[in-house]
Amino acid sequence: MNRNLFISTLAFKKYPIGKILRLIKKNNLDGIDLAPLTIFKSWSQFENNVFNLKRRLIKNKIRINAMQGIFFGWKTNLFYSSNDEILKITSHLKKIIRICKFLNVKKIVIGSSYFRKKKGMSLKQSDKKFIAFFSKLKIYLKKNNVTLCLEAIPRKYGEDYIYNIDHLASLIKKLNSNKICINFDSSLFHFKKFNFTFFYKYRKIIKNLQISQKYFKNFNKISSNNLKFSKSLKPISNFKDISLEMILDNPSSLEINKSIRNFKKYFKN
Numbered sequence: 001m002n003r004n005l006f007i008s009t010l011a012f013k014k015y016p017i018g019k020i021l022r023l024i025k026k027n028n029l030d031g032i033d034l035a036p037l038t039i040f041k042s043w044s045q046f047e048n049n050v051f052n053l054k055r056r057l058i059k060n061k062i063r064i065n066a067m068q069g070i071f072f073g074w075k076t077n078l079f080y081s082s083n084d085e086i087l088k089i090t091s092h093l094k095k096i097i098r099i100c101k102f103l104n105v106k107k108i109v110i111g112s113s114y115f116r117k118k119k120g121m122s123l124k125q126s127d128k129k130f131i132a133f134f135s136k137l138k139i140y141l142k143k144n145n146v147t148l149c150l151e152a153i154p155r156k157y158g159e160d161y162i163y164n165i166d167h168l169a170s171l172i173k174k175l176n177s178n179k180i181c182i183n184f185d186s187s188l189f190h191f192k193k194f195n196f197t198f199f200y201k202y203r204k205i206i207k208n209l210q211i212s213q214k215y216f217k218n219f220n221k222i223s224s225n226n227l228k229f230s231k232s233l234k235p236i237s238n239f240k241d242i243s244l245e246m247i248l249d250n251p252s253s254l255e256i257n258k259s260i261r262n263f264k265k266y267f268k269n
Contacts, residue, residue, distance in 0.1 A: 003268055006065040006243040007260065008033040008210070014250045015039075017053070021060045023253065027260045031062045033109070033210070033243045035069030043073065043092070047099070054103055065241050066107040066149065066183075066208055070096050071115050078116050079129055086133070089115075094140055101144040107208050109183045111151035113159045126161055131174050141179035149183035149208040156191050169202050181207035185245065189225040190214045196232040209242050211267060216247035219259035222266055230266040242267050 009032055012020050017039050024032065040046040057063065076089040100108060118126040134148070141148055152168045153159035162168050168182060184199060184206045190213075199206070213223055222230075233239060244263045248255070 001237055001240070001269065003239070004030040004065070004241045005264060005268060006031050006033055006241065007263075008068065008243055008245040009035050009038045010069065010216070011244075011246040011248050011251065011256060011259075013038055013248065017056065021056060021062060023256060024062050025060060027257060027264075029260065029264075030241075031057075031065055033066045033068050033245070034064045034105070035072065036067070037069060037072040047095070050099055050102060057103070064103055064105045065243055066109050067096060067100055067105050068109040068111075070108060070110065071112045074115070076115060078133055079118050079121050079126060090133075090136065093137065097137075097140060097144050097146050100146045106145070107147050107149050107183075109149045109151060109208055109210075111153050111183070111185075113153055113157065113161075116161045118161045127171060127174075130161075130171060134175055134180060138175070138177040138179060141177070146179070147207055148180045150180065151183040151185055152188060153185075154187055154191050157187070165198055165202060169205065172205055181205050183208040183210065185210040185212055186226055186229050187212050187214070187216075189229060190223070194225045194228045196229070199229075199232075200236075203236065203238065206239075209239050210245045211242060211263065212245040216245060218246055218248060218251070218255055219244060219262045220255070222262055227266065233267070234269070 007024070007029055009020060020032070036043070036046040040049060070093065074089060074092070076085050096108060116130065137148065150168060150172065152162050152165045155163045165188060172180060172182060182202060182205050211226060213219060213226065244259065246259060
């Protein structure tokens with residue numbers, strides 16, 4: 001099976017959109033995962049350039065697999081911010097959902113340890129607030145045909161709430177919507193012995209798949225667990241879209257191209 005391969009714009013800090021699109025085309029990738037503030041200076045600048053962005057994507061035959069980084073620039077915390085702040089972030093999320101519909105983007109990825117840092121709050125209370133917040137978006141997501149893909153993040157990255165995929169799956173089950181699913185990042189394999197079982201267990205509710213190296217470094221040399229993951233994925237046919245996620249500061253084209261070549265080598269088929 002030939003998969004569709006994408007790369008997150010987190011790899012392209014300080015790159016103008018034209019240079020990113022040229023790199024995508026040169027490397028025969030299918031498109032990007034778009035974190036808007038890696039390209040635009042503010043959310044208002046992004047909103048003002050949505051029509052132009054769509055025109056350039058269509059012209060270059062490049063698509064956006066998913067939107068991510070949607071809380072960049074926000075200091076809202078789900079568990080401790082005021083009701084007014086929660087209303088503002090909800091309004092922002094709905095705006096992003098509408099933009100996704102316009103750009104024909106079917107998925108939004110939400111990780112963001114800061115947004116859901118629970119500190120001393122009990123797990124029971126945190127779960128209750130988390131479910132209440134995302135439940136309010138279910139009808140809006142369905143109306144706009146956009147899927148929210150929530151992510152478990154390793155504790156090593158500063159996560160203190162959803163760092164376990166079993167916990168995330170239980171929250172998804174309680175939310176009870178086919179428009180709220182799991183984004184799986186291979187970073188969950190990095191800090192423990194490789195175990196494909198928990199990925200396979202939840203494969204039906206995993207709707208977005210990202211590959212990353214430890215601490216989101218370049219893909220010039222694949223880690224042993226990512227190599228094992230690539231081999232384990234081969235017989236599974238329901239993951240046609242896979243994204244490479246790296247967080248690089250003003251990388252050279254050479255570094256990007258080499259990372260993409262390795263990504264394609266291990267995850268294209």
